[in-house]
Amino acid sequence: MRVFTVLGPSHSGKSTLVEALAALDGKPGKSFEIPGLARAVSFGYMDNDWVALDIAGGSENLGPVGSALAASDAAVLVVPADADAAVLAAPYLRMIEEANVPAFVFINKTDAPNSRMSEVVSALQTYSRHHIVLREVPIREGETIVGVVDLVSERAWKFHDGAPSTLMEIPAAVRPREAEARGEMLESYADFDDKLLEEIIEDQKVMAEEVYDVAARVLQHNDLVPAFLGSGEHRNGVNRLMKALRHEAPEAAVAAGRLGDGAIAVGALADTVKHLGKTVLVRALAGEVASGKPLAGENVGSVTDLDAKSPLERISAGAVGLTVKSDHLNAGQAFGAESALDLPAWARPHA
Template sequence: MRVFTVLGPSQSGKTTLIDGLTGLEEQRPQVLDIPGVARVTQFGFMGDDWTAIDIAGGAENLATAGPALAGSDAAVLCVGADPQAAVLAAPYFRLIEEAGIPCFLFVNRVDAAEGRISEVISALQAYCRHGIALRQVPIREGGRIVGAVDLISERAWQYREGEPSLLVEIPEAVQGREREARAELLEALADYDDALLEQLIEDRQPLTGDVYETATAVLQHHDLVPALLGSAEHRNGMLRLMKSLRHEVPGVEAAGKRLAQHGAPLAAGLLADHVKHLGKTVLIRALGAGVGNGRMLAGKTVGSITGLDAKSPQPELAPGQVGLTMKSDHLSAAQVFTEDEAAPLPDWAQAHVPGFRRLIEPEHERDEARLSAALERLSEIDPGISVTQDPQSGHAVLAVQGPQHFRRALAKLSEGFGVEVTERTVPRPIARRCASP
């Protein structure tokens, strides 16, 4: 099983994109939804198993993105086709660069694109340390984008509403732009492949299969960021993206190597939740062999493992597979596990220090003890939260990533743990006056 994380600015179309990818084949995907945080989908494509992790947009959710990326084989950064909005992609580019993970850029919403795609790419390039390599150029009709030409295969595709695109001849009007963009792509790839460079210098046409091979190696080393186009809403560009993922994304061994700080890791904790009647559930990914019910992980035995539905037993996870652990309170998200130990993920995957702080107290005094227990649980499942005690009032200080995150935390306290709270701003310490001389 291979895993990719889809991330990007709020409302860029990530959830719609995953719906489009999982809808390419008939069978119903399995879904785990943690509203406002992430949605995990398992699906099949051309005989391969995939897990897609959809991280809700917004800077406050970057704390969730780190652990998901750490345990993934690739990232898909989904952005809108708007050069003015490029800056919104900056924090995601930074995280992906720090993770060193292969990344596809998906320029979504091309149905509503205002300017040229090349302008979108150069605006995004300002925020990405690696070169962005356009893999497709748009086909336009009356100002609208109605298809795309793949620059490696030189095949042209005409979009169709809600259906796979139709193979067509490259329209004459696009041929000049296609040649120019293909030359740019080949030059960019040739920086990483001497044989290709030689062919270009000698003015020989490289074989399509060889160029795909180079493109795969370049993606896997995270040397360039390939960019694909489409419209998730209209299901355009879905098959191209999914086929690229299928051919180019490395297997689980690469993720295992990236996380091998203290010997070979056995599994990584990607995401956690607290579910009524079930308790703490942790989405883990096996990176090595020997992860299963009753087996040792992080120094204790694993209680039970299920599929994403939290029902179907999955007693063993083969390397690469993803499952939900229960009755295994010693496991957490944002950690990497060997048989004996749990270690925190590298710094880049850790949440930013939570800067939004509020004093909270239970609405009913009798809930004092329940609130402390709930807050302890909450900080176990949410890597972006920290809880301290206000020395003056003795009340809890809940520190989170921002106001939206705070509202979500309060909703979880109410719905998940049955504790209603009131909030206040944290009083600033009174500055001491200097005694006058």
């Protein structure tokens, strides 16, 4: 199972995007909601299980961002297609950087854009030490964005409202912009790959497969932040984003490494659930969490799936579940076998 945090300003469309991603493959799972603060949603996509941690926007809700990132393999920063709103993303960009978690940007609401995509990226760049690189450029009819060109595969996708995109020819009018943006993207990736750099200098044709491989490696080392575009509400561009997550997001061992030695699992969120009491959303990272087995010095009570109903025997390494009747576990902590451990400073609530 892989886990990603979806974060960004209020009303950027995070919850709508998570719904769209979870519905992509027709394999919705279960969810755990802390009203007004966060929602964890599980779903199947292709041959993997996924959990999205959707954290509400707004400065009053920054508290759980760090522990959600600590439990995640990647972050998806959702911003509206509005350069003037980039400043609202600044705290999230900072937290993503402090956490050193691989991140994607999703420029949402391309059905009603206020700015050009390159302007949104430039505005975000002001607040990011990592270079943000566009992976797609829009195809417009008049002022309306009707599709995108994937700059790696150079395939053009036509959007359909509420339905999967279909392949189309790259319109002649888009070609110059596509070539320019692809050049910029390849140069950005070539900073981290000598073979790609050589091919660009020698003006050789660069194959999509090679770029996808470099993109995955670069994301896993957290050297660049790729930016995708679309509309969660209209279900446009969401499959590209999910495919990128699938191909590029690292395995759970990387998240385990960020927490340091001895951490078996991490408590990402917690709430008091009616009839159950204290319930902690736990991601197991370097080992499993099982009912009746010790964790953080005491035995774990029971373990359930995200619905807080379906009992689980265990949360295996990489997976997510809820612990109940385990009052010694808290969100915002890592758990060793013998004791609870402080999360690294980047994951603790701070302004």
